[in-house]
Amino acid sequence: GDGGLQFSAAELRTARDEGLPISFVVWNNAGYREIAEAMAGAGTQVIGCDPSPLSLAPFAEACGLPFVSLLPDPGALRSTLQQPQTGPRLIELRAP
Numbered sequence: 001g002d003g004g005l006q007f008s009a010a011e012l013r014t015a016r017d018e019g020l021p022i023s024f025v026v027w028n029n030a031g032y033r034e035i036a037e038a039m040a041g042a043g044t045q046v047i048g049c050d051p052s053p054l055s056l057a058p059f060a061e062a063c064g065l066p067f068v069s070l071l072p073d074p075g076a077l078r079s080t081l082q083q084p085q086t087g088p089r090l091i092e093l094r095a096p
């Protein structure tokens with residue numbers, strides 16, 4: 001998710017520096033939905049779960065990873081994953 005990704009820049013950069021062929025697939029719904037659902041489920045006010053959207057293209061560039069942004073279409077994701085890679089890459093799925 002776009003929220004968890006923000007805790008993971010160090011791992012992305014390690015994958016880059018070690019040349020690891022990992023595809024990081026990120027579901028970007030511009031929100032912290034799991035947290036929001038937990039707050040709602042606990043009967044508390046839902047706050048802080050609707051952040052300004054994270055721009056993944058410059059985020060990936062800052063981490064030194066090639067980047068692809070897709071609508072969440074299984075065929076598009078399959079063909080992207082089938083492209084060969086020599087190092088890590090970041091693939092965004094833009095939630096509708």
Ligand SMILES: Cc1ncc(C[n+]2csc(CCOP(=O)(O)OP(=O)(O)O)c2C)c(N)n1
Pocket residue numbers: 001002003004005007008027029031032033034035
């Ligand atoms: C690496 C990492 N850091 C922190 C957390 C704590 N955490 C649990 S849910 C959440 C945010 C959820 O938002 P998102 O990742 O955007 O997923 P969504 O529920 O919106 O699909 C975070 C940061 C985590 N799960 N993993």
Ligand SMILES: [Mg+2]
Pocket residue numbers: 001002003027028029030031032033
């Ligand atoms: Mg999210």
